[in-house]
Amino acid sequence: MKLTPEQLEAFDREGYLFLPNVFSSEEIGLLRDEARAIYATDREEVWRKSSGVARTAFAAHTYNEAFRRLGAHPRLVEPVTQLLDGPVYMHQFKINAKAAFDGEVWQWHQDFGTWHRDDEMPEPRAMNIALFLDEVTSVNGPLMFIPRSHKEGTQAAGHDLETTSYPLWTLDRATVTRLAEEGGIVAPTGPAGSILLFHSNLVHASPSNISPWDRTIVYLSLCHVDNHIRKFTRKDWIAHRDFTPIQPLPDDCLSELASKHAAE
Amino acid sequence: MKLTPEQLEAFDREGYLFLPNVFSSEEIGLLRDEARAIYATDREEVWRKSSGVARTAFAAHTYNEAFRRLGAHPRLVEPVTQLLDGPVYMHQFKINAKAAFDGEVWQWHQDFGTWHRDDEMPEPRAMNIALFLDEVTSVNGPLMFIPRSHKEGTQAAGHDLETTSYPLWTLDRATVTRLAEEGGIVAPTGPAGSILLFHSNLVHASPSNISPWDRTIVYLSLCHVDNHIRKFTRKDWIAHRDFTPIQPLPDDCLSELASKHAAE
Numbered sequence: 001m002k003l004t005p006e007q008l009e010a011f012d013r014e015g016y017l018f019l020p021n022v023f024s025s026e027e028i029g030l031l032r033d034e035a036r037a038i039y040a041t042d043r044e045e046v047w048r049k050s051s052g053v054a055r056t057a058f059a060a061h062t063y064n065e066a067f068r069r070l071g072a073h074p075r076l077v078e079p080v081t082q083l084l085d086g087p088v089y090m091h092q093f094k095i096n097a098k099a100a101f102d103g104e105v106w107q108w109h110q111d112f113g114t115w116h117r118d119d120e121m122p123e124p125r126a127m128n129i130a131l132f133l134d135e136v137t138s139v140n141g142p143l144m145f146i147p148r149s150h151k152e153g154t155q156a157a158g159h160d161l162e163t164t165s166y167p168l169w170t171l172d173r174a175t176v177t178r179l180a181e182e183g184g185i186v187a188p189t190g191p192a193g194s195i196l197l198f199h200s201n202l203v204h205a206s207p208s209n210i211s212p213w214d215r216t217i218v219y220l221s222l223c224h225v226d227n228h229i230r231k232f233t234r235k236d237w238i239a240h241r242d243f244t245p246i247q248p249l250p251d252d253c254l255s256e257l258a259s260k261h262a263a264e
Numbered sequence: 265m266k267l268t269p270e271q272l273e274a275f276d277r278e279g280y281l282f283l284p285n286v287f288s289s290e291e292i293g294l295l296r297d298e299a300r301a302i303y304a305t306d307r308e309e310v311w312r313k314s315s316g317v318a319r320t321a322f323a324a325h326t327y328n329e330a331f332r333r334l335g336a337h338p339r340l341v342e343p344v345t346q347l348l349d350g351p352v353y354m355h356q357f358k359i360n361a362k363a364a365f366d367g368e369v370w371q372w373h374q375d376f377g378t379w380h381r382d383d384e385m386p387e388p389r390a391m392n393i394a395l396f397l398d399e400v401t402s403v404n405g406p407l408m409f410i411p412r413s414h415k416e417g418t419q420a421a422g423h424d425l426e427t428t429s430y431p432l433w434t435l436d437r438a439t440v441t442r443l444a445e446e447g448g449i450v451a452p453t454g455p456a457g458s459i460l461l462f463h464s465n466l467v468h469a470s471p472s473n474i475s476p477w478d479r480t481i482v483y484l485s486l487c488h489v490d491n492h493i494r495k496f497t498r499k500d501w502i503a504h505r506d507f508t509p510i511q512p513l514p515d516d517c518l519s520e521l522a523s524k525h526a527a528e
Contacts, residue, residue: 100437100441101437101440105472105474107474108474137449138402138406138451139408139449139451139471141471142402144403144474144475173364173365173476176365176476177364177476180475180476180477181476185401185403185475187402187403205474207403207405207471207472207473207474208369208471208472209471210369210371210372210408210469210471211408211444211449212437212440212441212444212445213444
């Protein structure tokens with residue numbers, strides 16, 4: 001899967017790219033079942049709200065076969081390799097459940113701000129590629145992007161340890177207001193199986209989910225191998241230490257596993 | 265301003281009606297200035313979040329000339345008189361500021377549920393008509409409706425005194441889920457000056473506003489005069505006791521005041 005020159009140009013200009021229906025309903029069905037099973041387990045990599053509802057499962061590619069395959073899936077790894085111009089390793093792997101009724105806000109931030117400050121990642125030669133496991137609509141807490149905000153580099157930020165369950169370096173209101181007046185705000189929506197690629201300096205947030213529908217998204221944070229982190233203070237299942245280049249698996253790696261499960 | 269047979273039919277079927285651009289930018293500019301002035305005053309009718317940010321100003325039609333005129337504006341009073349089939353009085357009048365960054369959730373509820381339980385309003389012969397003072401978009405906390413949910417009458421509800429600053433009778437999750445599976449969820453958006461009419465049994469909610477843009481909406485809750493409330497326990501500036509039929513003012517009542525202000 002190669003991005004076209006038009007797609008590369010749009011990514012460079014806007015800071016993100018939305019591609020609907022990249023994974024089949026069979027592939028998504030498998031991943032959704034496995035995510036549910038992971039959320040039901042009691043392990044330190046699964047973070048919960050005080051209510052007990054799962055919020056984020058980290059590093060599932062290290063302990064679950066379906067997500068191991070997803071972490072090396074060519075439809076995710078190849079476009080990012082192309083955009084970052086070289087081999088990539090997995091810096092972070094998250095399954096974020098913005099649960100029906102309960103899903104919480106993520107405040108305005110840049111991912112590279114956190115990776116640089118907390119992990120000493122040298123440059124923004126890393127990025128997210130997100131896969132929708134549920135349909136994302138305007139009412140179930142879609143990601144919100146400020147287009148073109150990645151062009152202004154890494155903004156000053158404050159370490160927010162209170163308003164979200166996950167420590168984030170968040171931007172101040174004056175900065176968000178200024179950037180949004182310039183670039184607007186978009187909230188890409190689409191069916192399960194769609195993917196979103198976004199620059200590590202793109203300013204983004206997501207609102208609460210008060211709808212009765214879950215909104216689960218898997219995030220692969222991929223980093224150029226030369227740009228690996230230098231500081232190892234966060235848990236190694238949050239900021240990984242394995243800088244080996246990812247070798248993409250065959251395109252049918254997930255559908256093959258789904259067929260196996262169906263046959264069992 | 266008369267609703268057409270098609271509009272009456274759509275309201276009956278879906279439970280709401282959205283009419284874009286009913287008020288001019290001159291009229292809206294006046295109301296927005298006056299709302300800002302009201303929020304800046306220290307009076308008991310203006311409710312605030314713990315941060316001090318204004319959330320709701322009640323009963324502004326009783327102490328502000330622009331909102332007094334809005335409360336008798338023919339573009340609001342006449343369509344509701346038509347839908348409720350008779351003269352109406354003002355049961356409640358609110359300017360709800362879902363402030364940029366700070367705007368809070370309103371949980372799923374039916375307005376008639378609160379009016380009936382708290383104020384002993386006999387029947388759902390009352391409804392809201394809402395006027396957007398700011399543009400409402402998918403990212404600044406739009407109202408969310410479950411279409412056709414008004415057809416199932418008043419649902420059981422629990423009195424929520426905790427999750428919002430304002431006591432509300434809210435629906436349980438199983439009920440919201442069932443109704444949304446049947447009717448879906450819509451979030452009407454449009455420019456400042458648009459109006460939304462909705463049935464007092466229509467199930468609705470609104471999410472937080474994490475965008476840098478305010479989202480202020482004025483709500484007139486109008487009730488058929490025969491259907492006035494019987495219990496007077498809430499403050500009289502929350503649930504009014506004046507059941508006099510509203511006499512609509514001329515159509516230019518607001519633009520005339522705006523011109524006067526501009527000339528000063």
